[in-house]
Amino acid sequence: MQSFTVHTGLAVAMDRANVDTDQIIPKQFLKRIQRSGFGQFLFFDWRLDPEGNPNPDFELNRPAAAGCSVLLARQNFGCGSSREHAVWALADYGIRSVIAPSFADIFYNNCFKNGLLPVVAEESVVDQLMQRAELGDYQLTVDLENYQLRDSVGLDVAFEVDDSRRHSLLHGLDDISLTLQQEQRITDYEAARGA
Amino acid sequence: MTEGNQAGGQAPRTMFQKIWDKHVVHQPEGEQAILYIDLHLVHEVTSPQAFEGLRLAGRSVRRPELTIATPDHNVPTVNRSLPIADEISRIQVDTLRENCREFDVQLYDLDSPNQGIVHVIGPEMGYTQPGMTIVCGDSHTATHGAFGSLAFGIGTSEVEHVLATQTLLQYKPRTMRLNVDGQLGAGVTAKDVILYLIGKLGTAGGSGYVIEFSGSVFRDLSMERRMTVCNMAIEAGARAGMIAPDATTFEYLQGRQQAPADMAAAIRQWEQLPSDEAASFDAEHSYAAADIAPQVTWGTNPGQVAPITDCVPDPAACEDDTERRGMESALAYMGLDPGKPLQDLAIDRVFIGSCTNSRIEDLRAAAQVLKGYQISADVQAMVVPGSGLVKRQAEDEGIDTVFQDAGFEWREAGCSMCLAMNPDKLEPGERCASTSNRNFEGRQGKDGRTHLVSPEMAAAAAIRGCFVDVREWDFQ
Numbered sequence: 001m002q003s004f005t006v007h008t009g010l011a012v013a014m015d016r017a018n019v020d021t022d023q024i025i026p027k028q029f030l031k032r033i034q035r036s037g038f039g040q041f042l043f044f045d046w047r048l049d050p051e052g053n054p055n056p057d058f059e060l061n062r063p064a065a066a067g068c069s070v071l072l073a074r075q076n077f078g079c080g081s082s083r084e085h086a087v088w089a090l091a092d093y094g095i096r097s098v099i100a101p102s103f104a105d106i107f108y109n110n111c112f113k114n115g116l117l118p119v120v121a122e123e124s125v126v127d128q129l130m131q132r133a134e135l136g137d138y139q140l141t142v143d144l145e146n147y148q149l150r151d152s153v154g155l156d157v158a159f160e161v162d163d164s165r166r167h168s169l170l171h172g173l174d175d176i177s178l179t180l181q182q183e184q185r186i187t188d189y190e191a192a193r194g195a
Numbered sequence: 196m197t198e199g200n201q202a203g204g205q206a207p208r209t210m211f212q213k214i215w216d217k218h219v220v221h222q223p224e225g226e227q228a229i230l231y232i233d234l235h236l237v238h239e240v241t242s243p244q245a246f247e248g249l250r251l252a253g254r255s256v257r258r259p260e261l262t263i264a265t266p267d268h269n270v271p272t273v274n275r276s277l278p279i280a281d282e283i284s285r286i287q288v289d290t291l292r293e294n295c296r297e298f299d300v301q302l303y304d305l306d307s308p309n310q311g312i313v314h315v316i317g318p319e320m321g322y323t324q325p326g327m328t329i330v331c332g333d334s335h336t337a338t339h340g341a342f343g344s345l346a347f348g349i350g351t352s353e354v355e356h357v358l359a360t361q362t363l364l365q366y367k368p369r370t371m372r373l374n375v376d377g378q379l380g381a382g383v384t385a386k387d388v389i390l391y392l393i394g395k396l397g398t399a400g401g402s403g404y405v406i407e408f409s410g411s412v413f414r415d416l417s418m419e420r421r422m423t424v425c426n427m428a429i430e431a432g433a434r435a436g437m438i439a440p441d442a443t444t445f446e447y448l449q450g451r452q453q454a455p456a457d458m459a460a461a462i463r464q465w466e467q468l469p470s471d472e473a474a475s476f477d478a479e480h481s482y483a484a485a486d487i488a489p490q491v492t493w494g495t496n497p498g499q500v501a502p503i504t505d506c507v508p509d510p511a512a513c514e515d516d517t518e519r520r521g522m523e524s525a526l527a528y529m530g531l532d533p534g535k536p537l538q539d540l541a542i543d544r545v546f547i548g549s550c551t552n553s554r555i556e557d558l559r560a561a562a563q564v565l566k567g568y569q570i571s572a573d574v575q576a577m578v579v580p581g582s583g584l585v586k587r588q589a590e591d592e593g594i595d596t597v598f599q600d601a602g603f604e605w606r607e608a609g610c611s612m613c614l615a616m617n618p619d620k621l622e623p624g625e626r627c628a629s630t631s632n633r634n635f636e637g638r639q640g641k642d643g644r645t646h647l648v649s650p651e652m653a654a655a656a657a658i659r660g661c662f663v664d665v666r667e668w669d670f671q
Contacts, residue, residue, distance in 0.1 A: 033243035084350035113352035
């Protein structure tokens with residue numbers, strides 16, 4: 001897995017609540033059996049009009065959003081379906097971190113398996129970040145090592161991440177390998193249960 | 196409820212806590228627990244990359260006998276004897292078949308009488324049992340909590356983790372109890388109860404929680420109706436929903452193919468599961484059954500819901516800025532004006548199906564409404580049974596004839612137009628009364644407009660061509 005330590009990149013606001021995974025990656029793209037190449041389908045129905053042309057009003061289509069890697073969002077981002085394809089699509093598109101007041105549980109979990117850092121920030125902080133992003137070319141630093149969001153105009157906000165998730169992300173560790181280090185415990189558990 | 200539940204002088208525990216405690220393999224201080232998984236359900240959409248991961252790492256499935264698979268999400272519901280026309284769908288279903296063969300996983304394939312929606316077939320074959328931990332790469336896994344199990348949806352990386360280790364890494368969620376007491380009115384169903392609760396909690400109100408549904412309303416529900424309730428716990432953002440097992444649960448399991456050989460011994464264990472009387476929850480809310488009317492969603496998430504007697508709400512009356520803009524964009528997408536009575540909304544399509552409402556009792560209830568009527572000439576309606584067994588049972592009871600006589604299409608089992616991965620979908624602008632679980636934009640087809648309702652409400656809407664209050668239905 002790709003590690004995440006400190007990332008500085010262009011932040012773009014998506015000022016909508018309850019963005020669900022059906023919007024992040026519509027179902028017609030879930031038929032693929034690969035794990036890669038989903039970025040082209042990100043927010044497909046919002047990003048493109050029925051003729052397949054970019055919708056100029058959509059946040060990520062604005063010229064100022066080109067090359068963005070930090071997404072600012074509202075509450076309950078990633079709700080709905082468990083499809084990890086949503087995270088694969090964001091990561092493949094180039095998004096390294098999503099900052100929102102809250103995330104849906106399964107989406108939040110899925111991010112950590114794919115080197116993408118979801119940051120829970122107070123609504124007022126998100127408001128502030130979005131205001132700055134609206135001015136254009138807003139470079140935001142997401143620092144997992146120091147639990148900190150900062151920018152060049154004095155922003156310095158702390159955030160929290162669970163220790164084990166942070167550790168895995170900082171070092172790009174694979175959960176399965178970590179669990180298999182405890183394989184004897186699993187075997188003992190099965191034996192004790194008579195399973 | 197009894198002293199036996201607190202044997203050993205332990206502190207009172209919730210049902211969730213009892214199941215959690217029993218499945219913790221290892222709990223490092225302050226970190227995620229390694230939680231043992233008793234049953235892993237697999238389908239074609241969220242598993243191919245997980246099996247591929249195993250292959251790349253040279254790993255096997257640790258406990259194939261605790262794993263079952265079926266294709267459901269993108270299977271066609273007509274012409275099952277023909278190959279799947281959509282090549283990418285066919286490859287995905289073929290891939291599931293090959294993976295199950297290679298990794299020795301039990302597959303209920305398209306030609307099996309047991310094929311169906313994974314959350315329908317698990318319970319109906321008796322795989323789903325009280326006290327279990329159950330996962331699936333599908334958010335509606337919460338369904339299985341109806342048996343007093345801890346069941347939740349996971350992503351594909353976690354599917355791979357469970358296949359490889361039969362465990363998951365989990366932080367312990369918080370617990371919430373929702374009490375609904377009293378008696379539901381005639382025509383008010385389990386679907387209306389859960390839509391009402393999601394409306395009260397909001398789509399993120401259950402976030403981080405496992406919800407236990409408690410109170411006389413849930414005790415009085417059948418197992419199939421309890422599954423409808425738990426199924427949609429995720430739509431309130433909850434990790435899982437659960438209902439204490441009781442005589443209704445045990446009776447349902449009796450005689451099912453995968454039920455324990457020694458049912459008496461199993462029941463003695465299961466009787467210990469309900470939350471201890473003095474157990475405390477991190478959050479608790481209570482509601483009265485009498486306040487619940489048949490519900491219809493008007494927006495683009497399941498929390499945007501109202502009683503059938505209401506009108507489309509006015510965003511201008513909403514004080515929260517983000518919420519008001521969400522309402523405005525939902526109404527624009529849905530093509531609705533504030534103040535219009537929900538009962539006046541004309542519909543184009545009706546879908547009865549999905550892991551929420553495709554079981555035999557759902558079909559019976561809808562058929563009761565349809566009997567003696569023809570659907571509106573302006574409506575196209577289909578019913579998709581949740582499994583091959585449900586379909587056969589319905590046909591044995593003559594329910595298929597009731598549907599077909601009324602003008603419904605009678606289909607083969609699958610997820611179908613709940614998420615429209617197969618050819619069953621809405622055309623742009625079409626308005627649909629649907630018994631499914633999500634009314635997100637584009638969920639049933641690009642620019643399709645979904646209103647979530649109970650099977651009874653969907654059937655009545657099909658007849659009238661618009662939403663009606665099924666409490667006033669003239670049954671034939």
